[in-house]
Amino acid sequence: MSVTHRAICLLALTATIATACAQPKGLERPPVSLVPAPTGFEQTDGTVTLTSETRVDIEPQFLEGTQSQLEWLRETTGLPWELVDDSKAAADRSRQPALTITASPEVPIEGYRLETSAAGVRIEASSDAGVFYAFQTLRQLLPAGIDPATPARTDADWQLPLVTIEDAPRFAYRGLHLDVGRHFFDVAFVKTMLDTMSSLKFNRFHWHLTEDQGWRVQIDAFPLLTEIGAWRNETVLPGQLDPYRGDGKRYGGFYTKDEIREVVAYARERHIEVIPEIEMPGHATAALAAYPEFGCTDQAPSVSTTWGVHDTIFCPKEATFSFLTTVLDEVIELFPSTLIHIGADEVPKRQWKESAEAQAVMRREGLADEDELQSYFIRRIEQHLNKRGRRLIGWDEILEGGLAPDATVMSWRTPQSAIAATKLGHDVIRTPNEYAYFDFYQGDHEQEPLAMDWAQRDITLETVYSFEPIPSDLNSAEAAHILGAQANLWTEYIATPEHAEYMLYPRALALAEVVWSAAERRDWDNFVSRLPEALSRLEASDVDFRWPSEVLGMK
Numbered sequence: 001m002s003v004t005h006r007a008i009c010l011l012a013l014t015a016t017i018a019t020a021c022a023q024p025k026g027l028e029r030p031p032v033s034l035v036p037a038p039t040g041f042e043q044t045d046g047t048v049t050l051t052s053e054t055r056v057d058i059e060p061q062f063l064e065g066t067q068s069q070l071e072w073l074r075e076t077t078g079l080p081w082e083l084v085d086d087s088k089a090a091a092d093r094s095r096q097p098a099l100t101i102t103a104s105p106e107v108p109i110e111g112y113r114l115e116t117s118a119a120g121v122r123i124e125a126s127s128d129a130g131v132f133y134a135f136q137t138l139r140q141l142l143p144a145g146i147d148p149a150t151p152a153r154t155d156a157d158w159q160l161p162l163v164t165i166e167d168a169p170r171f172a173y174r175g176l177h178l179d180v181g182r183h184f185f186d187v188a189f190v191k192t193m194l195d196t197m198s199s200l201k202f203n204r205f206h207w208h209l210t211e212d213q214g215w216r217v218q219i220d221a222f223p224l225l226t227e228i229g230a231w232r233n234e235t236v237l238p239g240q241l242d243p244y245r246g247d248g249k250r251y252g253g254f255y256t257k258d259e260i261r262e263v264v265a266y267a268r269e270r271h272i273e274v275i276p277e278i279e280m281p282g283h284a285t286a287a288l289a290a291y292p293e294f295g296c297t298d299q300a301p302s303v304s305t306t307w308g309v310h311d312t313i314f315c316p317k318e319a320t321f322s323f324l325t326t327v328l329d330e331v332i333e334l335f336p337s338t339l340i341h342i343g344a345d346e347v348p349k350r351q352w353k354e355s356a357e358a359q360a361v362m363r364r365e366g367l368a369d370e371d372e373l374q375s376y377f378i379r380r381i382e383q384h385l386n387k388r389g390r391r392l393i394g395w396d397e398i399l400e401g402g403l404a405p406d407a408t409v410m411s412w413r414t415p416q417s418a419i420a421a422t423k424l425g426h427d428v429i430r431t432p433n434e435y436a437y438f439d440f441y442q443g444d445h446e447q448e449p450l451a452m453d454w455a456q457r458d459i460t461l462e463t464v465y466s467f468e469p470i471p472s473d474l475n476s477a478e479a480a481h482i483l484g485a486q487a488n489l490w491t492e493y494i495a496t497p498e499h500a501e502y503m504l505y506p507r508a509l510a511l512a513e514v515v516w517s518a519a520e521r522r523d524w525d526n527f528v529s530r531l532p533e534a535l536s537r538l539e540a541s542d543v544d545f546r547w548p549s550e551v552l553g554m555k
């Protein structure tokens with residue numbers, strides 16, 4: 001590489017990313033297209049090729065945590081890479097190229113340094129997560145399609161560009177959500193989603209496990225939750241709510257406890273925490289179809305066949321708290337995450353207004369209205385979670401009637417809820433329906449599959465990319481309470497894995513950059529220029545996605 005190009009490249013780094021400086025003359029591999037964009041990136045001319053002789057040298061603290069990554073290396077290369085044992089280490093030290101993983105306490109948590117040179121690959125990190133993310137970047141430096149299903153054919157496939165990368169996430173919480181209540185998605189799909197998420201450096205999977213239309217998690221103390229609550233008689237036909245027409249087909253499914261454990265362990269290997277959501281007091285029709293005694297009326301509802309906001313909600317009586325805390329105890333046993341999501345969105349209060357039992361609780365507790373009753377409900381549940389060492393998270397309706405003392409707010413409506421919660425000193429995850437609802441249309445309604453059509457609001461790829469999680473009117477102490485952001489995939493109209501992936505990708509790539517990359521690194525045109533390669537990686541992994549017009553326009 002000429003000195004001139006290198007100088008320009010270094011200068012460009014302050015303003016732009018990867019591809020802007022990745023095309024020196026004579027470069028043997030195509031420009032590097034990393035998603036999400038790293039904080040610091042430099043590329044020089046030339047390549048290094050890893051071979052079956054490559055020495056793998058790992059600092060002991062990372063040995064256990066890197067096992068799965070090393071397994072991936074072995075499987076994808078088909079090469080017998082071995083760890084160097086101590087007795088041979090000295091002799092092997094001179095063997096190059098090497099893959100070395102070194103502990104550097106000054107590298108931020110989840111961050112990493114990755115350098116490829118004639119000497120090989122050098123990774124530095126302060127945590128297993130950092131090493132893991134370095135590997136995700138390493139994978140993006142290799143040709144698309146290198147995976148265990150189609151291993152590299154020759155050593156030459158392991159040719160890497162020469163780069164120096166310093167990287168760390170902007171936000172600690174980087175999430176995607178999946179609603180399995182409206183439509184059920186099996187473990188195989190969830191694992192594929194976790195694979196793709198981890199390749200994009202997401203670290204939270206919000207699993208929306210209970211809904212009016214289905215209860216999806218085995219609970220031993222209350223077997224009817226899945227025997228009855230996991231099944232609906234039929235599903236409303238798309239767009240046929242009024243007048244109603246159903247498809248006449250029984251529909252449902254649920255996860256056994258073993259399946260949940262399998263997913264949690266799979267996610268953990270990929271440095272993703274699974275946050276379960278058990279909805280209360282609303283969106284509870286499926287639970288109340290199984291156990292109507294925890295409702296406020298004498299009538300047992302059926303598991304819903306239609307979407308929307310339903311009146312059937314849990315009644316705030318002692319038997320209900322005993323039921324819900326027993327359920328939550330079984331959930332806590334399955335999910336190690338500190339945060340336990342209890343929903344609390346969209347709770348019509350009609351049944352509480354009409355219920356003598358609910359009104360008696362309000363009088364007993366001196367509560368002024370049903371909003372305060374909801375707040376009382378949430379506080380009771382929070383006390384239980386705190387006793388178990390967990391913390392409550394709920395949708396932003398938990399602000400109404402008074403926020404529970406330790407609650408984290410998932411802000412899905414206006415930024416005002418995020419602002420209000422941070423000013424009260426509470427943590428916030430932003431998941432606004434203006435930018436991060438992946439069930440909304442992403443293009444021309446005539447061309448797209450039926451999607452959520454609300455407030456004439458489309459959420460295009462560029463809309464997602466333009467999302468800034470920190471509201472501008474927060475001071476720095478308040479801004480520190482914004483832990484990160486998440487996109488939600490509600491599945492009223494999404495019944496198949498292919499459709500779910502079509503709605504997720506590439507919008508999740510844009511969100512990955514919002515939550516991982518430094519704010520000054522964000523550059524729409526540059527992101528678009530990196531998309532073709534990123535999409536070719538999804539294609540090679542058999543993940544469906546929508547071809548965005550921006551990329552089609554390039555062809």
Ligand code: ACM
Nearest residue numbers: 345346395412490
């Ligand atoms: C929500 O979209 N009801 C949280």
